[in-house]
Amino acid sequence: MTLSGPFALEASNLGKSGRTRARLMDAAVDVFAREGFQAASVNEIARLADVANGTFYVHFRDKDAIAAEVAYGITREIARQIDEAMSQIDGAAERFSFATRQFIELATTQPMWGWVLIRSAWIVPELNHRVETYLSSDLKRGVKQGIFNREIDPFIVDAISSMILSALAARLRGDAGEEAGSRVSELALCMLGFPVSEAKALAWSAITLQDFSTNVLPRAPKP
Amino acid sequence: MTLSGPFALEASNLGKSGRTRARLMDAAVDVFAREGFQAASVNEIARLADVANGTFYVHFRDKDAIAAEVAYGITREIARQIDEAMSQIDGAAERFSFATRQFIELATTQPMWGWVLIRSAWIVPELNHRVETYLSSDLKRGVKQGIFNREIDPFIVDAISSMILSALAARLRGDAGEEAGSRVSELALCMLGFPVSEAKALAWSAITLQDFSTNVLPRAPKP
């Protein structure tokens, strides 16, 4: 039996249909991560989910439909998790730095989700868009708090988010270590108008990162 | 007759084989730009180049082979052009800023090349790698000149290059105007340790951008 992924775990208390659907989504994550959205085939997703190819079409209209669902599920879960972990943090700069570092640690704990973000972000606009929405809200909070002295518009949000994605990619490839999150966070803070020393202090401060792998989704009840 | 692209012009004085090869490369650029590397099919490239599908395989082993050639051709020409245009500039920061701005103007004058860079950079490693090589050399020059007070390693080069690509994408989509080059250049200079005011001054200084469309490749002789 294939070991079930995050979506399957989450759906373990749903009806049969819901569970199959979730299995397909986990399989899709796997295929998207390995081959990217474009090269992925419905056939392979079904094969990996251990269902007949016809079953796929019972649950999703086509590849785009499952991609949208997967994008939604991934980004929602990541955002929920990060948000919860930093509910106590108020300063926008601290929040940004924490979120960035935590986000990049995704690479260690849920590499497949990371790869999907990297390999499909440019093709499934939903993905990029949602990442940028979350990012944007903390950046704007910073402007309100008078901390970032740079106007926040889609251009700069885009720039920062693609920088973060590139750091995530480096981490996934193994080209960067744990410091990746701090480094990119420092660079971004500089861009936002922070003096180098302050950016460094914030970005490299000791924090406790959540362990995605155990917390991101509710545990499945033991069988 | 299909209007010939840059590669065909460049090859107009070559033998028949060379010209066909070049036509295929221009067609490949077109298809890659529209659909991305993964979704592109050899068939469509051949169709667009107005040759039989078998002809493709005479000139290239497969899609990867032509992608590598195209990547090589595009990056070499862009680099050559930018390099020539800034041969008089010596300061690393000025060079970086000029190159960045000039590079992004590629979006206006050779949008297809721009799209290829955007849509295929993550899939054809050759592309990213070459862009980063050129970028790296000017950044390192800056360190030698004592201008950038930040260690230049692949991580930061990666970060900057993906930021530049995101600006190029915004420009191609029409979401950003002429100012895109200056904006991203300013952001990057901040990251490299420049005080905001200096970064602004450099990034927004008046410069004369080369007109890629007329200069990037030698003119074809009139028939």
Added chain:
DNA sequence: GAGAATTTTGGGAGGTTTGTCAATTATAGG
């Protein structure tokens, strides 16, 4: 447990893709 409703199955029609190759056409040198 029987019958109804839900879910899954897998074969197949119709299409596209890759890569090959014998046959055809164009080009160039004598």
Added chain:
DNA sequence: CCTATAATTGACAAACCTCCCAAAATTCTC
């Protein structure tokens, strides 16, 4: 003009893909 060489062609096998649907299996309800 004629021939040797180079270049191109297009049909084709084999693989794979999407999407459909009647039949089989499973689950639910009473």
